[in-house]
Amino acid sequence: MTHALMNRRSILAAAGLALPGLALPSRAQEQEQPGPFRFVAGDGQETDAERGFFEVPEDRHIPGSRRIRLGYVRFASTSANPGPPIIYLAGGPGGSGVRTAMGNRFPIFMALRAVADVIAFDQRGTGLSAHIPERPASPAPWPALTHREMTDWYRDAMQKAWVDWTRAGVAMTGYNTEQNAYDIDDLRRHLGVEKVDLWGISYGTHLALSVLKRHPDVIGRVALASLEGQDQTVKRPAHIDAFLDRVDRLLGEDPVARAAVPNLPALMRRVHARYEAEPAIVTISGATGPADLKIGGFGVQLMASAMVANPPTLSMLPGVYLALDAGKTDVLSPLFPPPDRYFSIAGMPEATDLASGISPGRLALIEKEAKTAVLGDAFNMPMPHLLGAIPGVDLGEDFRSAIRIETPALLVAGSLDGRTPLEEQAEVIDQFQRKTQVVVENAGHNVFESHPEVQTLLVKFFGGEPVSDTRLSLAPPKFALV
Known part of the structure; x- marks a missing residue:
């Protein structure tokens, strides 16, 4: 059973960026010298690569x-006439492109070499x-x-960390998507090419949109999955409710599951209310023992927010809530990582989210929806909970404004x-004027590696x-009830 991690960047890690089950090197083990080297994926596969840096x-x-x-790993093209380099933009914010290439997307990185060099880029503040x-x-x-306690902890920890990093000489105001977008153009110049293509997912699409706003003429093509728009750092609770209604309808197609869970959102609300009134004390294993x-209803909502990202953990959701409804709180222990892992501030993810911010109109809408939503405002933790904790970092409404995109997009x-x-x-798709859409039925957030045909379409594109436009299909998840 995998851990359900407890904040926006960790939710995305739980959704696949942490690459569970792979023996990945720690940062201390990563060699940081430029030049050719032998790249080793998490499953032991190897290939020639080049590590590069620019300032x-x-x-x-x-x-x-x-x-x-800033560093990257380049996988050289196998084509005699390669196209523009393809730069991979990791999600998060806080995901590492290099570490992503070690995981389940390694075959896609290798396949794309047939058309161009592929660049696994580590965005500022990562890897x-x-x-x-x-x-x-x-x-x-x-x-x-x-x-209350989680919000107070995040705000206090972020403010203290910001002061400490600033005193250490770190320009924390530089860790945002606008600066990140300029880094992509500097990477292009460093590579010595007129144009690059972008391949990104989740926060990587948020970054890609910022690149397209500032440097549209140097981007040839973009392939983007699990879109996050310019004003979507904080997701709408009503959209999460609509998703949970779809999951409930899927449950309804299984008579056994429907009998056990007549209404999934109703079950979830009942459990949240129960543990909000009487929090559970759960023993979690950690490095120090x-x-x-203490886990209240908000803590259960945080757990669920992580579990819904992809079918493997989504399929566990009904069983977990049935157990909690029966008072079996031991089911929570394997779902929470050691406290010392998630009670921490990394810097880049929090600063980036704070800078991307949220427009006043969207914030008002989200606050209204959160009052009645199944997962409340836990889904977006630690945003908007951190808003205002560090004054003067918001990038503003021009940063969040939509644009008309003529770049070919998959x-x-x-x-x-x-x-x-x-x-x-x-809400984002209409900005793309020359788009091709691929929907994979029953795939989750990690859609790139969900179906083998996605890789084929990426190479063609x-x-x-x-x-x-293509519609692919996977078998629906089998929901666990115990």
Whole structure:
């Protein structure tokens, strides 16, 4: 049973960016010297690659800002006449492109070499491009997983960390999507090419939209999955409710599951109310031994927010809620990682989300919807909970405004993506004027590796071959009831 991680960046890690089950090297083990090397994927496959670096200002708005080194891994094209390099933009924010290439998307990285060089890029603040000092986890006693204690903890921890990093000489104001977008153009110049193509997922699409706004003429094609729009750092609770209604209808197609769970959203609401009134004390295993954690209804909502991203964990949801409804709180222990893993502030993810922010109109709508939504505002933790914690970092309404995109685009979505539901993605799709859409029925947030035909379509698209709107299908998830 996999852990359900407890915040926006960790939810995406739980959705696949953490690559569970693979023996990945720690950052300390990663060699950081430029040049050719033998790239080893998590499953042991190997290939020739090149590690490269280039420098950029940490904050382009600060004269004389210190320069930081950004890193990438290049997989050379096998084509005699390669097209523009394909730059992979990881999700998160906080995901590493290099580490993603070690996981389930490794075959796609290899297949795309048939049309161009493929660049696994580590965005500023991640992997080979990490320049924010690591902070120790918050010491016990841990805050309870209730709305008030978690919000207070995040705001306090972020403010203290910001002060410490600033005193250490880190320009924290440089860690945002606007600066990240300029990094992509600097990477293009470093590679010595007129144009690049973009391949991204989740936050990587949020970044791609910012690149297209600032540098449209240097982008040839984009293939984007699990879209996150310019003003979608915080997801609408009503869209999450619509997704849960779809899951409930799927449950209804199984007579046994329907008998056990007559109405999934109603069951979830009942469990949330029960544990909000009387939180559970759950023992969680940690690096320093077992720790007791107080989990209220908000904590259960946080857990569910992680589980809905992809079918493997989504399928566990009814059984977990049935157990909680029966008072079996031991079911929670394997779903929560050690407290010292998620009571921590990394820097890049939180600063980036704070800067992307949310428009006043959308914030008002989300606050209204959250009052009655199944998962309340837990789904987006730690946003908008962190809003205002660090004044003056919001990138503003121009950053969040929609644009008209003429760049050829392949847009891929999974019908059971509970992280960026179809309703959320529909708000973004209309910006693309030259788009081809691929929907994979019963795939989740990690849609790129969900169906073998997706890889084929990606290779055709980046190779300039015509690709038509396509609907692929996977078997529906089998819901666990115990």
